[in-house]
Amino acid sequence: MPKLMRLAILDDYQGVTLAMGPWEKLPHIEATVFQDTLHDQDALVARLAPFDAILAMRERTPFPAALLERLPNLKLLITTGERNRGIDAAACAARGITFSGTPSFGAPTVDLTWGLILALARGIPAQQDALRAGRWQTAVGVGLQGRTLGLLGLGKLGQKVAKVGQAFGMKTIAWSQNLTAAAAEAHGVTRVDKAELFAGADVLSIHLILSERSRGLVGAAELALMKPDAFVVNTSRGPIIDQAALIAALREERIAGAGIDVYDIEPLPMDHPLLSAPNTVLTPHLGYVTQENYRSYFAGAVEAIQAYEAGSPIRVITG
Numbered sequence: 001m002p003k004l005m006r007l008a009i010l011d012d013y014q015g016v017t018l019a020m021g022p023w024e025k026l027p028h029i030e031a032t033v034f035q036d037t038l039h040d041q042d043a044l045v046a047r048l049a050p051f052d053a054i055l056a057m058r059e060r061t062p063f064p065a066a067l068l069e070r071l072p073n074l075k076l077l078i079t080t081g082e083r084n085r086g087i088d089a090a091a092c093a094a095r096g097i098t099f100s101g102t103p104s105f106g107a108p109t110v111d112l113t114w115g116l117i118l119a120l121a122r123g124i125p126a127q128q129d130a131l132r133a134g135r136w137q138t139a140v141g142v143g144l145q146g147r148t149l150g151l152l153g154l155g156k157l158g159q160k161v162a163k164v165g166q167a168f169g170m171k172t173i174a175w176s177q178n179l180t181a182a183a184a185e186a187h188g189v190t191r192v193d194k195a196e197l198f199a200g201a202d203v204l205s206i207h208l209i210l211s212e213r214s215r216g217l218v219g220a221a222e223l224a225l226m227k228p229d230a231f232v233v234n235t236s237r238g239p240i241i242d243q244a245a246l247i248a249a250l251r252e253e254r255i256a257g258a259g260i261d262v263y264d265i266e267p268l269p270m271d272h273p274l275l276s277a278p279n280t281v282l283t284p285h286l287g288y289v290t291q292e293n294y295r296s297y298f299a300g301a302v303e304a305i306q307a308y309e310a311g312s313p314i315r316v317i318t319g
Contacts, residue, residue: 005305007031008051011060013267020291021298026305037061037267045070052076053308055301058288059084060266065091078102078304080297081288082315085210089319098308101315102300109287110160113235116259117144117203119281120231142229145169150201151189152218153236154179158207159187165203173200176208198225203233210237220245229256235287238263243274250277261287 005028009017012033023031032051037060038044044067048054053076056063063077065088074097079087082101092099119125122141130138149165151158151174162172172189175197184191192200204226208214218232219242226232232255234241243264249255257279265272266285274282300315307314 003028005029005053005309006051007053007055007305008048009033009055009057011035011037011057014289016294017055017057017298020294022302023298025302029305041067041070049073053305054078056080056084056087059086062086063092064088065094068092068095068097076100076305076308076313078301079317080104080301083317087317089317093318098313099317100304100308100313101317102298102304103296103315104288105290105292105296107157107160108290108293109157109235110164111290112261112283112287113157113161113205113233114164116233116235116261116281116283117205117231120233120257120259120279121203125281144203147171147202148173148200150174150197150204151207152176152197152204152240153207154184154187154189155207155209158205161205161207162187162189170203173197177213194222195225198222199227201230202227203231205233206236206240208236208240210239215239216242218242218246220248223249223255226255228254231255231257231259233259235261238266247273247277250279253278257281259283261285 007029009031012035015033015035017033018031038047048071050073052073054074055078057080063086068088068091076098077087077092078100080102081104087099089099121144123139126139145168147170149170149172151162151172153176154162154174158174165172166188173192174184174189175192175194179191181191198204206218217240223245232246246258250258259281260274261283262285274280304314
């Protein structure tokens with residue numbers, strides 16, 4: 001029997017981790033589930049100091065070097081998914097902490113992206129509310145066929161979103177700093193320049209990794225280029241959009257609406273101004289939250305612990 005391992009499971013908002021993974025394979029694990037997120041580092045250190053291993057749910061709790069150096073008992077850090085830019089991989093390596101990832105299932109963020117697009121285009125949440133209040137057909141929605149889907153980023157997710165848009169009969173255009181015309185054309189997409197992307201899109205969908213290069217990339221100047229009947233959808237990372245600029249554009253009706261799944265602060269505080277912005281469909285970072293994906297995450301976490309204890313760590317993230 002392996003020695004007792006103390007495992008902290010972080011940011012399990014729904015309290016489902018232990019029910020959705022094969023944890024019975026690890027009877028020697030003493031797991032503690034935390035359903036809240038702590039942003040204060042001192043409080044986080046006090047919470048996590050006793051643990052040998054931590055399972056982090058995506059980027060909900062960052063692990064910079066300054067935090068890692070204050071956790072001397074930590075030997076194994078697992079992130080759900082194959083990468084996590086909120087965890088300092090180099091600092092893990094320097095401190096002898098094994099940093100492992102897990103598999104994921106499919107591309108569930110694509111599903112949610114289209115849920116937000118359709119909800120905005122047809123006004124589904126508002127129409128449901130009206131119906132339940134006894135009002136029938138209170139607005140006229142817009143169809144997607146013949147309209148232009150603008151993709152800010154054409155990586156794996158952007159390509160899948162483009163394919164669905166094409167099935168709806170939409171014209172698809174894209175821009176990112178590294179995108180070439182040939183790469184876009186391979187997916188039936190037209191590569192345009194940045195200004196043309198914002199000016200031409202009836203629906204702008206964001207599919208970039210958050211980095212210093214993409215932070216604030218959608219700002220007041222970019223939103224000012226958009227059509228007054230255009231929608232913005234963000235299922236990538238909140239800080240890619242300047243949220244103050246987005247809120248101003250919504251309140252001044254310079255764009256028709258926004259579908260947002262990701263925010264500058266998560267969980268979203270109840271006094272966040274986006275909650276009172278008009279013409280929005282807001283979801284609580286559900287992009288990767290599906291039963292299939294969670295089962296893949298947590299089965300992978302169990303495998304990572306088993307491999308670490310066997311002396312042969314798997315899916316080690318080095319940078």
